[in-house]
Each structure stands twice: as C-alpha cells, then as structure tokens.
Amino acid sequence: MKNISFKIDGLMLLIAIGSLLAGWLYYKRGAVKEIVTVKLNPANEGNLINQGAKNVVGKDRLQGFFDKVFAAGDILTPWNGVDTYAKQVWGLD
Secondary structure, eight states: OOOOOOOOOHHHHHHHHHHHHHHHHHHTHHHHHHIIIIISOTTSTTSHHHHHHHHHHOHHHHHHHHHHHHHHHHHHOTTOOOOHHHHHHHTOO
C-alpha cells in the first residue's frame, strides 16, 4: 500500500476560513442586514458616525456646523452662481 500524505497549505486554509465566514454571515443575515442598512448607511440618521457626532456636539450645533461647512464650499466655488443661502448662513447679506 502507498503512503498518502495530507498537507494543509495556505490556499486551503484561506478557503476554509472564507467558507466559515460566509456561513456565519449567512446564519446572521438578519443582524448583518440591519448593520449594513442602518448603522453603516451614510444617508440614515441612525448611523454610527452621525450618532457619535450628535452625542459629542449636540444635534442643533451639529446642524449649524454642517450648514457652515456647506455654505463655505458654496461661496468658494466660482461656478455656482447662487450664493444667497450661503451668505445668509455666514451673515454676509
């Protein structure tokens, strides 16, 4: 009888880890869907970065900060002809 040797190389290990990760993600698909659609979605108000910024700064001050940031960008862009709102935000009327 011939002696059969079995070695695990890097590719086999990566395939095994990838398969286990894919299976775990499929098993937890409900939680993963909630994380992707709510916690990581930049358009959602419940995302992690937005919640952290609200807790540190406060919602009203955060709104004012972003108004000033976007108004500054609006004033600095020469190709944008309408600067009325930006001038109101910065008090340049």
